Amino acid sequence: MSPDLPGATWFTSSYSGNGGNCVEVSASFPGAVPVRDSKDPEGPALVFPISDWHAFIAGVQAGEFGTV
Numbered sequence: 001m002s003p004d005l006p007g008a009t010w011f012t013s014s015y016s017g018n019g020g021n022c023v024e025v026s027a028s029f030p031g032a033v034p035v036r037d038s039k040d041p042e043g044p045a046l047v048f049p050i051s052d053w054h055a056f057i058a059g060v061q062a063g064e065f066g067t068v
Helices: 050-061
Strands: 023-026 032-037 045-049
Touching: 032 050, 045 050
Parallel strands: none
Antiparallel strands: 023 032, 032 045
16 A cells, blocks of 8 residues: 555644644545654655554554553
């Protein structure tokens, strides 16, 4: 899976705050979720299948990763 990331629209969660330690995600690609470091927008991005992203979000909401 290799979407054309220069055409992506990126956003951060409203829960991220203003600390600068954020990730950005893109909802521009059906079936895939690119994720990048907001401090390095020209750097690499990880691309996850949508099913994996949904599983990750469900795990976060269920507290499977503890608190930060």
